Amino acid sequence: MQKKNKITMSDIAREAGVSQATVSLVLNNSRAVRLSDDTRERVFVAAQKLGYKKIAVAHRQEGQEEIALLLCGMDGYDPFIDALSEASSTAWQRDTLLTVYDYGDDFEMARQIIQQLAGRKCAGVILASPTTRAFDFSPFEPLLNVPVVLLNQYDPARPLLPTFLPDDRANACQIVNHLLEQGVTRIAHITGDEWMDASVLRLEGYRQTLEQAGIAIDEALIKPTDWSLNATFNATLELMKLPQPPQAIFCASDWMTLGCYQALATLNIKVPDDILVCGYDDQRIAHQLTPRLTSVQLAYSELGRMAVAYLCDGDDVATHVRLVGKLQVRGSSQRT
Structure with a gap:
C-alpha cells in the first residue's frame, strides 16, 4: 500500500x-x-x-x-x-x-x-x-x-x-465565549434559515452561552436571514440602527460575513476598532478578508x-x- x-x-x-x-x-x-x-x-x-x-x-x-x-x-x-x-x-x-x-x-x-x-x-x-x-x-x-x-x-x-x-451548538458556544472574553456583552447573532438544523443549533449555543454568563438576551439582537449576502447586509444595517447597537456580531457562516463587512463599511464602522465580528466554518475566505476573520472550524x-x-x-x-x-x-x- x-x-x-x-x-x-x-x-x-x-x-x-x-x-x-x-x-x-x-x-x-x-x-x-x-x-x-x-x-x-x-x-x-x-x-x-x-x-x-x-x-x-x-x-x-x-x-x-x-x-x-x-x-x-x-x-x-x-x-x-x-x-x-x-x-x-x-x-x-x-x-x-x-x-x-x-x-x-x-x-x-x-x-x-x-x-x-x-x-x-x-x-x-x-x-x-x-x-x-x-x-x-x-x-x-x-x-x-x-x-x-x-x-x-x-x-x-x-x-x-x-x-x-x-457539534454546532458547542461550536457557537466557543465563539460567544470568546467574544465575552473580549469584554463585550451586547453580542448580535445573524442566523441562517430558521428551519435548518445548523441555524437552530448555532442559535441555541448563542443563547445558552449568554444565559450561563448571566446576560439577558435581547431579541432585537437576533436577526434571521436566508444565508445570503444581501440579507446579511440588511440585517447588519438594522442592527446598527438600534438605539443600543451591538458591540459584536456573530454571523452563522463565513460567507455571510461578506455582507456584514460591506454594511459596516457603508456606515464607516471599522472592524475591530468599533465592532467585533466572528464567522463560522473557517473557510478560505476567512483568511482573505481584512481584517482576517475569527471563525470556528467544522x-x-x-x-x-x-x-x-x-x-x-x-x-x-x-x-x-x-x-x-x-x-x-x-x-x-x-x-x-
Missing part, C-alpha cells in the same frame, strides 16, 4: 481548472454525477502531472473491497468537501476504495445504486448529507445487508445507528475519517458522535 501523498485534491483542482468537488467525484469514480469525458480527462491528466499517487482509486480493481458513500447533493464550495477528501484518504490508507454516489435526494436513484452494490465486495455504506439534518433511514433499511453509518445526518428514531455529526475532515475507520476497523459498538471544531482567533475579534 502506498504512503499518503502530499499532493491534495485542491492542488489537482487548481491545475485542472475545476472545483475540488469535481476532482473528488472523478477520482472516487462517482457513477451518479454526469461529468463530461473532457472534464474527467483533465482531472486525470492534472493528477498524473502532479504525481498524485492515489489516482488508481478512480479505476476499480477486480475483487478489491470498497466503501460506498451515498450523498444527497452538494456544490463545489461546500465545506463538507473536506469530509469527502478525508474519507477517501482514510479508505485508501486501509487498502479500500471509497466510491461517491450523488443521488440528489432522489430515493429511487439511491435504491438503484444500493441494488448495484449488492453484487460487489462492499465493506459498508455511508449515507451522507452536506447539510446537517434529520434523516429517515427506514426506506434504506431493507435494502442494505452491509454495515451502515450516517455522516452529517441523523435518524431521531434510531439513536443507536452509528452517526457522526459536527470538524468535517475528522468526521469523514472516523466514519470510514468505523467501517474498516470492524467496531461493533454503536456510536453517536458530535465533534467540536477548533476556534481560530484572528484580527476581526481582537482590538489592538
